[in-house]
Amino acid sequence: MCHRHLLTALCAWLLLALHVLAAPPYKALIVDGQNGHDWKSTTPVLKKIVEDTGLFTVDVATSPPRGKDMSNFRPKFADYHVVISNYQGDEWPEETKKALVDYVKGGGGLVIYHFACAAFPKWPEYNEMIGLGGWGGRTEKAGPYVRWRDGKFVLEQVPGPTGGHGPMQAFKIEVRNFDHPITKGLPPAFMHVEDELYGWLRGPAKNLTVLATAFAPKAKGGSDEHEPILFTVDYGKGRVFFNALGHTAKELKSVAFIVTFQRGVEWAATGQVTQKVPDDFPTAEKASVRP
């Protein structure tokens, strides 16, 4: 009997040890519940993409629907290494806003996915955290555009729209920063599937680093500029990453999205990227999709 007890205890200990070793080291929180986009079908895909890194467990905090009482919406941002926003809608309670600002200022990670850059036009700290945004009643007063001029980025406060895009189109993404952990090791240019090509984003653009752009031709409803598609913002001790891609779940199958998102989430959480660039990464000529 004694042997059996010992064996059982040993087995239990081994299982626990294996579990601890196999458990992903980081925690991510996706925030959704309202969005001008179909957040109900994109959140599960984003969750799987982040879990597939093997680095994260992912929780989801879903707000009450538009127009409903928001006063008890208090996600515990501080419990996570990274907060991913798939949210665009009603204002949050002041306590919740302050909790997010304190969390990022204190060293937390924040990832802004696609239309989350249209959220909270009147919340100054949010606009500072996300660097550039659009829509939601934003005007030229939101701040300058970030424009690629003679091999570097400049801020241009000129008249024009604040957020916009032409019809769905395939486009090439060009890396503009090869030293940043998110883009290090990626090819200099790679194709994305047909998607919205976000343009004319404006904002405070403080401590902003553009990682990649896509050219938005006027003939296809664009600005005729190299639009920032992937960028980061340093906010306090925190790290913010913006990924403009991914209008619906269909576009989230693009490896250009999957890989840049996975790398951006890891960087926002830890300041590093340990993931390898996969073999199915797109080339400058051909987009790549996963089933």
Ligand code: ZN
């Ligand atoms: Zn969209």
